[in-house]
Amino acid sequence: MLLGGRGPAAGDPRRFTMSVLNAVLGGGMSSRLFQEIREKRGLAYSTYSFSAGYTEAGIFGLYAGCTPARVAEVVGLMDEQWRLLAEEPLSDGELRRAVGQLSGQLVLGLEDTSSRMARLTRSEIATGELWTLEETLAAVRAVTADEVAALAADLRSRPRSLVVVGPFEHDLAGELLAGLA
Numbered sequence: 001m002l003l004g005g006r007g008p009a010a011g012d013p014r015r016f017t018m019s020v021l022n023a024v025l026g027g028g029m030s031s032r033l034f035q036e037i038r039e040k041r042g043l044a045y046s047t048y049s050f051s052a053g054y055t056e057a058g059i060f061g062l063y064a065g066c067t068p069a070r071v072a073e074v075v076g077l078m079d080e081q082w083r084l085l086a087e088e089p090l091s092d093g094e095l096r097r098a099v100g101q102l103s104g105q106l107v108l109g110l111e112d113t114s115s116r117m118a119r120l121t122r123s124e125i126a127t128g129e130l131w132t133l134e135e136t137l138a139a140v141r142a143v144t145a146d147e148v149a150a151l152a153a154d155l156r157s158r159p160r161s162l163v164v165v166g167p168f169e170h171d172l173a174g175e176l177l178a179g180l181a
Helices: 015-026 032-040 068-087 092-108 113-126 133-141 145-157 172-179
Strands: 002-007 046-053 058-065 160-163
Touching: 002 046, 002 068, 002 145, 015 032, 015 046, 015 058, 015 068, 015 092, 015 133, 015 145, 032 046, 032 058, 032 068, 058 068, 068 145, 068 172, 092 133, 092 145, 160 172
Parallel strands: none
Antiparallel strands: 002 058, 002 160, 046 058
């Protein structure tokens, strides 16, 4: 299943905040979605969040792969984690871990010429700006817990879509989406 909607565009100043939000919510094995849905409850074999910024629009979503019998519970938990992120600012430790994870990914992602050129091309096409690695790392480090909460609340307040794939006899996605606060 996928739950999501519009996210920040590539040139949106909140794109770095989006990166931190994504890392905390569903960006790896220490993320809130992975820990709550997979590790703690064993409800899904895969769960994560994702975002992509384009020139004039962006997307943000949550994914989980689970059995059809668990869909309603997993959708509720995904939405709950999103809500908690919007309502309760990150702890200093959680923010530091997310920034560290992103910083490491940025540095390691530039280890070969092809990756460096792809990064520069994406930046030029999407924003017309070429940021140095140091500028990008500084922008990620500057993200605050309050900014992450504000962006999570903004994204959650927007119209969202839910897509479920499975053997369902009725409009389960519409039913579940209508039930989300």
